[in-house]
Amino acid sequence: MTAWTLAQRAAQMNPSVIREILKVTEKPGIISLAGGLPSPQTFPIDAFAQAAARVLADEGAAALQYAASEGHAPLRQAVADLLPWDVDPEQVLITTGSQQALDLVAKVLIDEGSRVLVETPTYLGALQAFAPMQPQVVAVDSDDDGIVVEDLAAKVGTGADQARFLYVLPNFQNPTGRTMTEARRQQLAERAAELDLPLVEDNPYGDLWFDQPPPKPLTARNPEGSIYMGSFSKVLAPGLRLGFLVAPRHIYPKLLQAKQAADLHTPSFNQRLVTEVMKDGFLERHVPGIRQLYKRQCEAMLAALDEHLRPLGVSWNRPAGGMFLWLRLPEGMSALELLPRAVEHNVAFVPGAAFYAQDGDPRTLRLSFVTASEAQIRTGIAALAAAIRQTA
Amino acid sequence: MTAWTLAQRAAQMNPSVIREILKVTEKPGIISLAGGLPSPQTFPIDAFAQAAARVLADEGAAALQYAASEGHAPLRQAVADLLPWDVDPEQVLITTGSQQALDLVAKVLIDEGSRVLVETPTYLGALQAFAPMQPQVVAVDSDDDGIVVEDLAAKVGTGADQARFLYVLPNFQNPTGRTMTEARRQQLAERAAELDLPLVEDNPYGDLWFDQPPPKPLTARNPEGSIYMGSFSKVLAPGLRLGFLVAPRHIYPKLLQAKQAADLHTPSFNQRLVTEVMKDGFLERHVPGIRQLYKRQCEAMLAALDEHLRPLGVSWNRPAGGMFLWLRLPEGMSALELLPRAVEHNVAFVPGAAFYAQDGDPRTLRLSFVTASEAQIRTGIAALAAAIRQTA
Numbered sequence: 001m002t003a004w005t006l007a008q009r010a011a012q013m014n015p016s017v018i019r020e021i022l023k024v025t026e027k028p029g030i031i032s033l034a035g036g037l038p039s040p041q042t043f044p045i046d047a048f049a050q051a052a053a054r055v056l057a058d059e060g061a062a063a064l065q066y067a068a069s070e071g072h073a074p075l076r077q078a079v080a081d082l083l084p085w086d087v088d089p090e091q092v093l094i095t096t097g098s099q100q101a102l103d104l105v106a107k108v109l110i111d112e113g114s115r116v117l118v119e120t121p122t123y124l125g126a127l128q129a130f131a132p133m134q135p136q137v138v139a140v141d142s143d144d145d146g147i148v149v150e151d152l153a154a155k156v157g158t159g160a161d162q163a164r165f166l167y168v169l170p171n172f173q174n175p176t177g178r179t180m181t182e183a184r185r186q187q188l189a190e191r192a193a194e195l196d197l198p199l200v201e202d203n204p205y206g207d208l209w210f211d212q213p214p215p216k217p218l219t220a221r222n223p224e225g226s227i228y229m230g231s232f233s234k235v236l237a238p239g240l241r242l243g244f245l246v247a248p249r250h251i252y253p254k255l256l257q258a259k260q261a262a263d264l265h266t267p268s269f270n271q272r273l274v275t276e277v278m279k280d281g282f283l284e285r286h287v288p289g290i291r292q293l294y295k296r297q298c299e300a301m302l303a304a305l306d307e308h309l310r311p312l313g314v315s316w317n318r319p320a321g322g323m324f325l326w327l328r329l330p331e332g333m334s335a336l337e338l339l340p341r342a343v344e345h346n347v348a349f350v351p352g353a354a355f356y357a358q359d360g361d362p363r364t365l366r367l368s369f370v371t372a373s374e375a376q377i378r379t380g381i382a383a384l385a386a387a388i389r390q391t392a
Numbered sequence: 393m394t395a396w397t398l399a400q401r402a403a404q405m406n407p408s409v410i411r412e413i414l415k416v417t418e419k420p421g422i423i424s425l426a427g428g429l430p431s432p433q434t435f436p437i438d439a440f441a442q443a444a445a446r447v448l449a450d451e452g453a454a455a456l457q458y459a460a461s462e463g464h465a466p467l468r469q470a471v472a473d474l475l476p477w478d479v480d481p482e483q484v485l486i487t488t489g490s491q492q493a494l495d496l497v498a499k500v501l502i503d504e505g506s507r508v509l510v511e512t513p514t515y516l517g518a519l520q521a522f523a524p525m526q527p528q529v530v531a532v533d534s535d536d537d538g539i540v541v542e543d544l545a546a547k548v549g550t551g552a553d554q555a556r557f558l559y560v561l562p563n564f565q566n567p568t569g570r571t572m573t574e575a576r577r578q579q580l581a582e583r584a585a586e587l588d589l590p591l592v593e594d595n596p597y598g599d600l601w602f603d604q605p606p607p608k609p610l611t612a613r614n615p616e617g618s619i620y621m622g623s624f625s626k627v628l629a630p631g632l633r634l635g636f637l638v639a640p641r642h643i644y645p646k647l648l649q650a651k652q653a654a655d656l657h658t659p660s661f662n663q664r665l666v667t668e669v670m671k672d673g674f675l676e677r678h679v680p681g682i683r684q685l686y687k688r689q690c691e692a693m694l695a696a697l698d699e700h701l702r703p704l705g706v707s708w709n710r711p712a713g714g715m716f717l718w719l720r721l722p723e724g725m726s727a728l729e730l731l732p733r734a735v736e737h738n739v740a741f742v743p744g745a746a747f748y749a750q751d752g753d754p755r756t757l758r759l760s761f762v763t764a765s766e767a768q769i770r771t772g773i774a775a776l777a778a779a780i781r782q783t784a
Contacts, residue, residue: 002617003588004643005556007503007525013649040453048456052444061432064440064629096488096633096655103654107524111399112504128653132499133399164397196395225394237456239660241488251396257405261520262495262654263488268631270659 031380033367034348042290051276067268069260075275085220098231098243102129107258110135115157117166121355139357146180149187165198171206171214172322175355175366182215189221204231209321210295240270300374304381323370335365347383423772426740429763434682443668459660461652467667477612490623490635494521496650507549509558513747531749538572541579557590563598563606564714567747567758574607581613596623601713602687632662692766696773715762727757739775
């Protein structure tokens, strides 16, 4: 037997809690409110079929060939055009999902022991992407409006321990569904500039608003102090793994080199497919349907929560968009302990503790309202209530 | 201006020499023998068009949805079936090109300062993938048959400095085109086992043999002591970014976790597309055509070299497959200095120095015989001769 020696960072890599939970939820008949899978109803399958035929007929050889690490030029232009501030397409890097953007940022900005600030709670996939570079992740206090700006000074560190960046997901956050208000964004942008704190802004859900678009991105307020990340996973389809980042000019070449080393380039076929689908304002016609569907499903979940969980002392928020909402169980209860009971009742969720960099609140849990139908949501929430009653 | 602090590894990231050269070769009219772009003639565009239509019609929602990080089960099975030793599909991890497999291996096996052994010369993309984890890369002596096994003991290191692995590309190597003989493989497999040295075997070109298949992989001789990497880029199309690795059972979970953090999963659409295309033994009908084309183009290059470069004192090898051959200029010449002269004569190549972990041989250069046509190859080699005559 050959004796393999693993890197120290490998010891810190653990199976994703969510992933392990999703395995359990593959049990037939279970209603999963756990995963963040967009509703397949929203996938424009016909548009992709037409685009695939066109791309392969008109530019098949180029679509199947190696391509530039930066990404397909017309797609970079389309991304720049979509963003609500002045973006040079030369600053757009196409990534293999926005998850890869997190991996690249980690490689370029994190040394072992580097301080990195995150929200409380924060996106689990970001913690996983940062972990291999072995940062010291510090959670900044957060409330219903996002980052508590007053806590930044205490957390930012000094000298060599100065935080490399603050990772922030201002719109319909994963996991909480909360959105930073305009006032809070303005405060944060100002304070970050004062503290010389770069921002890494992740915006996969920003287009999924119910009644009105969220305030403009933090990056739009200080592009030279921010890296911005976006995704086509929620407005078109996640299975293509297409995301992007926008970076300041002097950071971009390093991210590009990390990208090249990571997978040479994002699949050229997928980039051309999405460029083709997006032509002629497709997203403007397509995305409103997703918003309506998710709003309806969110309302169904809120109504079911009011009916079944209000009497049990559970509290939750009312998201203004996105895919998730955030529950808090009554004192003394644990979401992790509730889960197996819930699965017995044929419903699944994600315990909130996984999303905290430090000191997870064991009473919290995340529910997704986008994968299950309205009827399933009603059944699922009733089942969750039954599981809570049994546990309490 | 926000003061960004880059990770120390970022200082070591440099633009790829090949990439910069390829930019130069985008000049119209230039014949590029530089890049490793498969001939677009070999892309089965019609088969992909039919497969895309079928996949989107029959399993569109699944193809466009998030998917398991391990990869699409039927594709993992197909990979296991293709490999010439007993592979459990559970040990197959689908990657976003085999470049990503290198990135994952680096994350899981390399600590800062870890010793990593490579061939002399070696694949530049591997050096780039390993670099962010800051290894100490040590070149093992190599000859026309690959790794010189006698040099391993001197290079493997002891105690904490014991090499984490030897990275080896036994078939039609990039950049040299050389192939390890059966005798050398046997020696290497035995010596590696004695030295407790894990192997990372990269095999993107193994199917591109001209007259007979190469000897069986190193991994087949010691699967528990090896990680094996393969790719669909050369037998189907690189633009889909589909590769895979096969790992020992106790290493696999860490590679999987690194994969999940890197990009969640490889595009599900691409995985299903290739699974569909490969049905009913497609590769057995398709790949022989690629072999014939590349053999013809290699012979055209060898004939042109005999005609134009033999009289100039240049030497080269005769590959038995793959995409590249390796030239050595007469004493006193430098491939790097020759390049701008060659570009003036409308031909490009890659100087060999970029492929050495240490002490690059400035007289070497890599030629690709797969991208340019036979006529272009003849013109290109004549132009190269003119540039050499002018420089010498």
